[in-house]
Amino acid sequence: MMTANVELESTIQRVREEVAALHGELVRYGLVVWTGGNVSGRVPGADLFVIKPSGVSYDELGPEDMILCDLDGNVVPGTPGSERSPSSDTAAHAYVYRNMPEVGGVVHTHSTFAVAWAARGEEIPCVITGMADEFGGPIPVGPFAVIGDDSIGRGIVETLRGHRSRAVLMQNHGPFTIGVSARDAVKAAVMVEDVARSVHYAREAGPLIPIPQDRIDALYARYQNVYGQAEDDRR
Amino acid sequence: MMTANVELESTIQRVREEVAALHGELVRYGLVVWTGGNVSGRVPGADLFVIKPSGVSYDELGPEDMILCDLDGNVVPGTPGSERSPSSDTAAHAYVYRNMPEVGGVVHTHSTFAVAWAARGEEIPCVITGMADEFGGPIPVGPFAVIGDDSIGRGIVETLRGHRSRAVLMQNHGPFTIGVSARDAVKAAVMVEDVARSVHYAREAGPLIPIPQDRIDALYARYQNVYGQAEDDRR
Amino acid sequence: MMTANVELESTIQRVREEVAALHGELVRYGLVVWTGGNVSGRVPGADLFVIKPSGVSYDELGPEDMILCDLDGNVVPGTPGSERSPSSDTAAHAYVYRNMPEVGGVVHTHSTFAVAWAARGEEIPCVITGMADEFGGPIPVGPFAVIGDDSIGRGIVETLRGHRSRAVLMQNHGPFTIGVSARDAVKAAVMVEDVARSVHYAREAGPLIPIPQDRIDALYARYQNVYGQAEDDRR
Amino acid sequence: MMTANVELESTIQRVREEVAALHGELVRYGLVVWTGGNVSGRVPGADLFVIKPSGVSYDELGPEDMILCDLDGNVVPGTPGSERSPSSDTAAHAYVYRNMPEVGGVVHTHSTFAVAWAARGEEIPCVITGMADEFGGPIPVGPFAVIGDDSIGRGIVETLRGHRSRAVLMQNHGPFTIGVSARDAVKAAVMVEDVARSVHYAREAGPLIPIPQDRIDALYARYQNVYGQAEDDRR
Numbered sequence: 031m032m033t034a035n036v037e038l039e040s041t042i043q044r045v046r047e048e049v050a051a052l053h054g055e056l057v058r059y060g061l062v063v064w065t066g067g068n069v070s071g072r073v074p075g076a077d078l079f080v081i082k083p084s085g086v087s088y089d090e091l092g093p094e095d096m097i098l099c100d101l102d103g104n105v106v107p108g109t110p111g112s113e114r115s116p117s118s119d120t121a122a123h124a125y126v127y128r129n130m131p132e133v134g135g136v137v138h139t140h141s142t143f144a145v146a147w148a149a150r151g152e153e154i155p156c157v158i159t160g161m162a163d164e165f166g167g168p169i170p171v172g173p174f175a176v177i178g179d180d181s182i183g184r185g186i187v188e189t190l191r192g193h194r195s196r197a198v199l200m201q202n203h204g205p206f207t208i209g210v211s212a213r214d215a216v217k218a219a220v221m222v223e224d225v226a227r228s229v230h231y232a233r234e235a236g237p238l239i240p241i242p243q244d245r246i247d248a249l250y251a252r253y254q255n256v257y258g259q260a261e262d263d264r265r
Numbered sequence: 266m267m268t269a270n271v272e273l274e275s276t277i278q279r280v281r282e283e284v285a286a287l288h289g290e291l292v293r294y295g296l297v298v299w300t301g302g303n304v305s306g307r308v309p310g311a312d313l314f315v316i317k318p319s320g321v322s323y324d325e326l327g328p329e330d331m332i333l334c335d336l337d338g339n340v341v342p343g344t345p346g347s348e349r350s351p352s353s354d355t356a357a358h359a360y361v362y363r364n365m366p367e368v369g370g371v372v373h374t375h376s377t378f379a380v381a382w383a384a385r386g387e388e389i390p391c392v393i394t395g396m397a398d399e400f401g402g403p404i405p406v407g408p409f410a411v412i413g414d415d416s417i418g419r420g421i422v423e424t425l426r427g428h429r430s431r432a433v434l435m436q437n438h439g440p441f442t443i444g445v446s447a448r449d450a451v452k453a454a455v456m457v458e459d460v461a462r463s464v465h466y467a468r469e470a471g472p473l474i475p476i477p478q479d480r481i482d483a484l485y486a487r488y489q490n491v492y493g494q495a496e497d498d499r500r
Numbered sequence: 501m502m503t504a505n506v507e508l509e510s511t512i513q514r515v516r517e518e519v520a521a522l523h524g525e526l527v528r529y530g531l532v533v534w535t536g537g538n539v540s541g542r543v544p545g546a547d548l549f550v551i552k553p554s555g556v557s558y559d560e561l562g563p564e565d566m567i568l569c570d571l572d573g574n575v576v577p578g579t580p581g582s583e584r585s586p587s588s589d590t591a592a593h594a595y596v597y598r599n600m601p602e603v604g605g606v607v608h609t610h611s612t613f614a615v616a617w618a619a620r621g622e623e624i625p626c627v628i629t630g631m632a633d634e635f636g637g638p639i640p641v642g643p644f645a646v647i648g649d650d651s652i653g654r655g656i657v658e659t660l661r662g663h664r665s666r667a668v669l670m671q672n673h674g675p676f677t678i679g680v681s682a683r684d685a686v687k688a689a690v691m692v693e694d695v696a697r698s699v700h701y702a703r704e705a706g707p708l709i710p711i712p713q714d715r716i717d718a719l720y721a722r723y724q725n726v727y728g729q730a731e732d733d734r735r
Numbered sequence: 736m737m738t739a740n741v742e743l744e745s746t747i748q749r750v751r752e753e754v755a756a757l758h759g760e761l762v763r764y765g766l767v768v769w770t771g772g773n774v775s776g777r778v779p780g781a782d783l784f785v786i787k788p789s790g791v792s793y794d795e796l797g798p799e800d801m802i803l804c805d806l807d808g809n810v811v812p813g814t815p816g817s818e819r820s821p822s823s824d825t826a827a828h829a830y831v832y833r834n835m836p837e838v839g840g841v842v843h844t845h846s847t848f849a850v851a852w853a854a855r856g857e858e859i860p861c862v863i864t865g866m867a868d869e870f871g872g873p874i875p876v877g878p879f880a881v882i883g884d885d886s887i888g889r890g891i892v893e894t895l896r897g898h899r900s901r902a903v904l905m906q907n908h909g910p911f912t913i914g915v916s917a918r919d920a921v922k923a924a925v926m927v928e929d930v931a932r933s934v935h936y937a938r939e940a941g942p943l944i945p946i947p948q949d950r951i952d953a954l955y956a957r958y959q960n961v962y963g964q965a966e967d968d969r970r
Contacts, residue, residue, distance in 0.1 A: 059533060063294060063455050063456070063459050064452055064455050064456065066395070084491075118491060140393075140395050140459070140463070142459075142462055142463050142466060143466060145393060145395075145463040145467070146463055146464075146466035146467035146470065147467075147470075148393075149392045149393055149463065149464065149467035149468075149473050149474065150467055150470065150471050150472065150473060150474060151474045152470075152471065157619045157672060158610075158615060158618075158619055158672060158673070158674075159646065159672055159673045159674075160536070160610050160615075160673070160674070174474075174476075174480075176394065176480055176483060176484060177484070177487060178483075178487065201474065202392060202393060202394055202474055202476050203393070203394045203395070204393075204394075204395070217534055220533050220534050221533070221534065224533050224610070224612075227612055228610070228612050228615040228616055228619065229616075229619065230466060230470060231612065231613060231616035231700060232615070232616035232617075232619035232620055233470065233619075234469060234470060234704060235616065235617075235620065235622075235700060235703065235704060236620050236622065237620065238619050238620060239619065239620060239621045239644075239671065239672055241644075241672050245644075245646055248646060248648075249646060249647070252647060252648065256554075256588060298764060298925050298926070298929050299922055299925050299926065301865070319961075353961060375863075375865050375929070375933070377929075377932055377933050377936060378936060380863060380865075380933040380937070381933055381934075381936035381937035381940065382937075382940075383863075384862045384863055384933065384934065384937035384938075384943050384944065385937055385940065385941050385942065385943060385944060386944045387940075387941065409944075409946075409950075411864065411950055411953060411954060412954070412957060413953075413957065436944065437862060437863060437864055437944055437946050438863070438864045438865070439863075439864075439865070465936060465940060468940065469939060469940060529768060627854045627907060628845075628850060628853075628854055628907060628908070628909075629881065629907055629908045629909075630771070630845050630850075630908070630909070687769055690768050690769050691768070691769065694768050694845070694847075697847055698845070698847050698850040698851055698854065699851075699854065701847065701848060701851035701935060702850070702851035702852075702854035702855055703854075704939060705851065705852075705855065705857075705935060705938065705939060706855050706857065707855065708854050708855060709854065709855060709856045709879075709906065709907055711879075711907050715879075715881055718881060718883075719881060719882070722882060722883065726789075726823060
């Protein structure tokens with residue numbers, strides 16, 4: 031029992047470090063401003079996840095600042111960071127972890143071009159081979175939902191369950207991404223903004239050439255096969 | 266009396282440090298070029314504010330370079346930095362402090378997308394939930410006004426008094442933002458450019474989906490409640 | 501024989517260092533995100549080239565991480581980096597080296613504006629003198645081709661052989677560039693994104709002024725003459 | 736005589752340092768890629784100017800790398816840097832110094848948005864107060880001209896002589912800027928891209944509001960008066 035606790039503590043610490051560091055990737059790729067955006071990561075082997083505190087500068091996000099929550103989104107008392115409030119999107123993250131056991135990480139940003147598609151409630155068509163590789167088709171739009179109940183989390187899960195895409199554009203809001211790990215979800219957040227931007231510019235200058243569905247399928251299958259589904263491989 | 270003076274000196278020094286450091290945020294978020302743009306902060310408990318000098322590089326803005334002014338915009342003689350001229354927008358900042366006692370900070374930039382909306386004299390519609398949170402509705406346009414008298418300051422105050430938005434787009438000019446503190450006004454300057462950019466790209470590709478007014482109201486109310494109105498909380 | 505081997509080893513090491521360092525230029529100019537994009541360089545005097553490993557962060561690309569391949573794209577066993585997989589675009593690079601002996605370097609990115617033109621299958625018209633200098637005319641589009649056989653490599657070679665341009669926009673995919681050296685190919689990757697962006701913005705605001713063909717020819721001839729064709733001169 | 740020489744050497748050294756450092760500003764503001772772009776500065780009190788070498792990375796531009804030229808654009812033999820070729824735009828810079836004695840610095844870039852206006856041969860209308868301050872009206876377009884004779888220099892001089900603007904968009908080419916000093920010309924290069932970008936985005940979304948000519952005149956007059964014409968003041 032004590033051994034199990036020691037091991038769990040060590041796992042939690044590793045997830046804290048990983049999630050804290052991954053926030054730096056949101057800054058590096060220009061996906062967030064001020065204190066907006068958030069990354070969370072599930073603690074493997076426990077009904078817990080680690081998430082960013084609310085309203086704290088990206089310059090000050092060390093492992094001990096991350097907040098440990100249970101799968102109902104409640105802060106675990108007495109743990110490092112628990113004196114602060116977790117991200118105001120914590121309920122949405124928790125809903126995803128409760129309902130999608132295969133998900134190891136969740137990311138939310140207000141990245142510019144993904145938000146632009148979301149403000150029109152328009153899915154991003156799959157016209158780039160890199161997008162077929164990564165998302166296997168278009169990036170779908172989720173329902174309009176506001177903070178305050180489970181509606182954001184439910185909208186994410188209902189849109190992404192059974193979908194190839196790991197990214198959803200919540201209408202009038204912005205992108206949420208999921209992954210087998212926090213790192214994988216961050217990669218999806220980076221890639222969804224990249225394709226949102228490229229396809230925006232492509233389309234504003236003239237008609238897009240569609241990629242035939244069988245080629246999209248082949249590209250996606252190859253990419254999943256080559257890079258696999260495991261956390262370590264989807265880097 | 267001496268105690269009061271010592272305390273005031275210490276407060277002024279703190280505001281100098283805060284205002285000097287906040288100029289770095291304008292650079293970090295790409296809101297300014299060369300020596301353009303300026304941040305000011307009110308000295309709590311005194312009829313004074315601290316502002317950037319005119320025409321000085323952002324690389325050289327330490328606390329002692331900031332300039333102390335009274336609420337008529339006159340430099341306080343004999344104080345650090347007083348040998349230089351304050352920002353050419355000082356009169357506008359002073360007008361705001363004189364007429365809006367609840368304002369603790371003012372920021373002005375020529376950030377790209379906010380200027381683009383200003384050059385058309387067009388308000389930014391509220392089609393993003395993050396914008397509803399932060400500004401509670403559209404970003405309004407202020408009158409065309411030129412430097413040389415009180416017309417810029419008056420335009421800011423007349424537009425923002427009683428308005429939820431802490432940002433105004435002065436026509437053909439650019440954004441001015443206010444806040445409960447200098448930090449809060451800088452946050453508003455960062456966020457107004459962020460939404461100006463996202464909504465620009467959103468709209469150029471097709472029709473926007475409006476957010477119903479009651480949802481905007483609910484989002485704004487929640488955000489004010491969660492983050493509060495106090496300086497420390499709106500970070 | 502031993503001398504020859506020692507010399508070859510030294511050449512390989514130099515190419516490893518050059519190719520590793522050049523990946524930093526892709527990051528510096530914002531041409532890549534996450535682990536996307538790749539640079540390769542031919543080993544002079546041998547049927548070998550050096551290329552980026554697959555799925556490794558740009559922060560971790562030292563000379564020993566580069567992978568040595570033969571001209572069929574097979575990893576040379578027992579050499580540094582050979583425990584990893586080379587870039588999934590290795591077959592395309594190998595095809596170019598086999599079929600274009602004058603090529604010393606190949607680069608592939610998904611840079612935003614080049615991808616936007618590629619998603620429309622539209623060549624970039626030559627309306628900027630700097631583009632006439634560098635590419636001698638429009639940037640051509642290559643066929644739609646998917647990973648898995650020689651079709652990408654073949655598309656690059658068929659499009660660029662005998663063409664002035666060192667860059668091709670593979671339809672629905674992105675730019676591939678070639679050069680007399682890896683550095684020259686990276687320069688072409690930087691320049692193709694630069695002109696893709698400038699011409700995108702130019703055209704979206706109104707009609708472009710064409711440059712007469714004889715002026716394009718003169719600009720290209722002068723640039724080739726001044727800067728020469730040698731690796732060291734095309735910097 | 737010896738004293739005069741010592742003084743001249745010291746002045747040349749100061750200009751070398753200033754011009755070398757100013758190239759960093761082109762990088763900082765994203766106005767150049769690879770080795771493109773160039774800054775030159777006149778040596779006060781002599782028929783000489785200092786300019787960037789051709790084809791050298793921005794990472795390697797120290798004072799001793801700058802090249803000293805006479806006003807015909809010939810390299811002064813035996814001086815530091817004279818073993819290299821000066822920028823291929825040297826003839827254009829020299830022409831400006833010969834024909835505009837009031838000019839102390841010249842800058843050329845291929846910055847994105849200024850090039851976009853140049854590719855359409857379209858002047859940038861003055862719809863932003865900051866542009867009225869800085870340039871006193873629209874940014875004019877110069878003729879199509881190619882490297883090889885005096886036609887670029889002549890086009891710059893004929894367009895800017897007697898014009899308020901310190902920037903000209905050479906058709907199908909890009910911006911050249913002049914100033915009372917090299918620093919002032921660099922400022923103009925930064926500002927012309929800034930306004931080219933803002934007005935591009937402004938106009939693509941709807942009709943622009945013109946600024947009445949008398950307001951433009953008043954803004955320009957005030958700015959010249961406040962900041963003066965001297966090198967030190969236009970910072």
